[in-house]
Amino acid sequence: MSSTNAKGRIQSTLRQFLDNEASGGIVLMVVAALAIATANSPLAETYFHALHVYLGPLSIQHWINDALMAVFFLLVGLEIKREMLDGQLSSWSRRILPGAAAAGGMAFPALFYIWFNAADPAAIRGWAIPTATDIAFALGVLSLFGSRVPASLKIFLAALAIIDDLGAVIVIALFYTDQLNLLALAAAGIVIGNLIIFNRSGVKLLWPYLVLGVVLWVLVFASGIHATLAGVILALAVPLKLTPGTPEATHAQSPLHKLEHYLQKPVAFAIVPIFGFANAGVSFAGVSLSVLAQPLTMGVATGLVLGKFVGVLGTVALLVRLKLAELPAQASWGQMTGVALLCGIGFTMSLFISLLAFGDPVMQDYAKIGILLGSVASGLLGSILLTIFGRRKKAQREAIG
Numbered sequence: 001m002s003s004t005n006a007k008g009r010i011q012s013t014l015r016q017f018l019d020n021e022a023s024g025g026i027v028l029m030v031v032a033a034l035a036i037a038t039a040n041s042p043l044a045e046t047y048f049h050a051l052h053v054y055l056g057p058l059s060i061q062h063w064i065n066d067a068l069m070a071v072f073f074l075l076v077g078l079e080i081k082r083e084m085l086d087g088q089l090s091s092w093s094r095r096i097l098p099g100a101a102a103a104g105g106m107a108f109p110a111l112f113y114i115w116f117n118a119a120d121p122a123a124i125r126g127w128a129i130p131t132a133t134d135i136a137f138a139l140g141v142l143s144l145f146g147s148r149v150p151a152s153l154k155i156f157l158a159a160l161a162i163i164d165d166l167g168a169v170i171v172i173a174l175f176y177t178d179q180l181n182l183l184a185l186a187a188a189g190i191v192i193g194n195l196i197i198f199n200r201s202g203v204k205l206l207w208p209y210l211v212l213g214v215v216l217w218v219l220v221f222a223s224g225i226h227a228t229l230a231g232v233i234l235a236l237a238v239p240l241k242l243t244p245g246t247p248e249a250t251h252a253q254s255p256l257h258k259l260e261h262y263l264q265k266p267v268a269f270a271i272v273p274i275f276g277f278a279n280a281g282v283s284f285a286g287v288s289l290s291v292l293a294q295p296l297t298m299g300v301a302t303g304l305v306l307g308k309f310v311g312v313l314g315t316v317a318l319l320v321r322l323k324l325a326e327l328p329a330q331a332s333w334g335q336m337t338g339v340a341l342l343c344g345i346g347f348t349m350s351l352f353i354s355l356l357a358f359g360d361p362v363m364q365d366y367a368k369i370g371i372l373l374g375s376v377a378s379g380l381l382g383s384i385l386l387t388i389f390g391r392r393k394k395a396q397r398e399a400i401g
Contacts, residue, residue, distance in 0.1 A: 024268035025140015028347065031273040032280040032372075039281030051278055064278045065355060068271045070217055070231040072348075075267045076165045077235025078260040085240055088159050097316065097325040098159035104315030105160065105343050106131040106167050109307030116299035123296045126357040128171045129367055130303025130374065132349035135161035136272060138342045141379050148390035152328035153339055160312070160343065168349050169232050176356040177225045184222035188230075191216045195237035202239075206255050209238055226356065272348055279351045282368045291369060300354075300370025304344040305377050313340035334389030341385060344378025346371060 038047045051061040058066065083089040089098070109130035117123040135158065142149060142157055191212055198208055213234040221227035240256045291297055316336060319325040327336060354367035 023140070024136040024272070025138075025143075027269055027273050028134075028136055028140070028276055031276045032347065035277045035279075035281040036372075038277075039283045040285065044283055044285075047281060048283075061278055064275055065352070066221060066227045067217070069275055069352065070228045071263065072267050072271050072275070073169070073228040073231035074213070074235050075231075075260065075263045076162075076169070077232035078238065078256055078263070080162055080166050080232075081236055081238075081240060082256060082260065083159065083162055088155055089162070094159070095163075097319060097328075098156055099163050100319055100325075101156075101312045101315045102160045102163040102167060104311035105133065105164065105308050106311070108311030108314075109303035112303040112307040113299035116295040116302065120295065122358075122360070123299070123363065126296065126300070126354060126363075126367055128168070128175065129350050129353050129357060129371065130300050130307055130344075130346060131164075131171070132168045132346045132353060133161045133164045133308070133343045134345050134347040134349060134375070135165065136268060137345040137347050137375065137379070141342055141345065141383060142339065142386075144383075145386055145390060149335060149386060150328065150330040153331045153335060156328045156331075157339055157342065164343075165349065168353065169229065172226055172353065172356065173229055176353070180224045181222055184219050185225070188216055188219035188223055191219060192233060192237070195234065199237050199239055204239060204255055206238075206259055209234065209255070228352075275348065276351075279355065280347075280368065280372070282365050282372070291366065292373070294366050296363060296366040297370040297373070300350070300367055301374035301377070304346050304350070304371070304374030305341075305381070308344035308346075308378065309340050312343045313337055316340070332389055335386060338382045338385035338389060341378050341382030344382075345375045346378075347375050350375075 038044065052059050054060075055063060089095045110127045113127050113130055114124065117126070138157060138161060139154065142154055195209065195212055195216070198212075203209075213230065216234060217227055217230040220230040220233075235256075238256045238259055240254055313336065316325075316327070320327055327333070350371045351368065354364055354371065358364050358367060
C-alpha cells in the first residue's frame with residue numbers, strides 16, 4: 001500500500017511539474033547549462049562530432065534544426081491563430097498595447113545591433129538575432145513570482161511574445177531566404193491550395209492536414225525557404241472552429257485546439273530542450289575576455305538587454321501617455337519595467353536566427369555568447385525589479401487593509 005501511495009505521489013508531483021507554467025523555462029535553463037558544461041568537458045569532441053553525424057540526407061543537427069523545429073513552429077502558428085481569432089488578441093483594443101510593444105521591442109534591439117556592427121557587412125546579417133523574445137523562458141521566470149505579479153502582466157507578456165514570434169517568422173521568410181527553387185515552390189503552392197480546400201470544405205480530421213504537412217515540409221525544404229516555415233503555414237490551415245453555428249463552448253474540440261493540446265508538452269519538454277542542447281553548447285577553450293568586446297557579441301547582448309527594455313517600456317509609456325492604451329490592470333510601472341527587462345530573454349528564437357544568419361562557426365559562437373549574456377542579464381535584472389516592486393505592492397496592500 002505504501003509503495004502504491006509513494007508511486008501515486010511521484011506521479012502527482014511529476015504531473016504538477018509538467019502542468020506548471022514555469023516548468024518549460026526551468027527545463028530549458030537546465031538544458032542550456034548542461035550543453036555549455038558538455039561543450040567544455042572531456043565529452044566536447046564527442047558532443048560536437050555527434051551533431052554532424054549524418055542520418056540519411058541530413059546531419060543530426062539539421063534534423064533537429066530543420067525538422068524538429070518545424071513542429072515547434074507549427075505550435076507557434078497554432079497559438080498565433082488561436083489568439084488572433086479567439087483569444088487575447090482577438091480585437092484591436094486587445095492587440096494595440098502588446099502589438100505596439102512587440103514592434104518597439106523588435107525595432108530597438110535591431111538598431112542597437114546595427115550601431116555596433118554597421119561597418120561589418122558579414123556581421124550585419126545578424127541584425128535580427130536580438131529582436132526575439134523566448135516565450136518559454138520569459139513566462140517561466142515570470143510565473144515563478146506567482147500571485148506577486150498580476151495576471152494582466154502575464155497575459156500582456158504572453159501576447160507580446162506571440163506577436164514577437166509572428167514578427168520573427170516574417171523576418172526569417174523575408175531576410176533569411178537565399179536561392180529559390182521555383183519548381184519546388186510551385187509544388188508547395190499546390191499543397192497549400194489543397195490545405196485551404198480541406199479547411200473550406202470543413203474537413204475536421206487532423207491526419208489529412210498532417211500528411212500534407214509532411215509533404216509541404218519536404219517541398220519547402222527543397223525550395224530554399226527555411227523548412228520550419230512549413231509548420232506555420234500548416235497551422236494557419238488547421239480549422240479553429242467546428243462549424244459557423246457551433247456554440248463557443250464546443251470550440252475546445254476543434255482540430256486546432258486538439259492539435260495544440262497534443263503538441264504543448266512534447267514541444268516544451270522534448271523538442272525545445274533538444275534544440276537547446278544541440279545549439280547552446282559553446283566551447284570557451286581559447287576564448288578570452290576580448291570576445292566580450294567583439295562588436296557582434298556586444299551588439300547581440302546590448303540589443304537584448306537595452307534594446308528590448310527601451311523598445312518595450314518606451315512604447316508602453318508613449319501609448320499610455322497619449323491615452324491610446326492603459327497599463328495592464330493592477331500593475332505598477334515598476335512591475336512593467338521588470339517585465340520589459342524579461343523580454344530581453346531571447347534564447348530559442350535568437351539561437352535559431354543566429355544559425356540562419358551566419359555560416360561561420362566563430363561568428364555563431366560570438367552570437368551565442370551574446371545571447372547567453374544578454375538573456376541571463378535580462379532575466380536577473382527583471383527578476384530583481386519584480387521582487388522589489390512586488391514586495392512594495394504587497395506592503396501597500398497590507399497597509400491599506
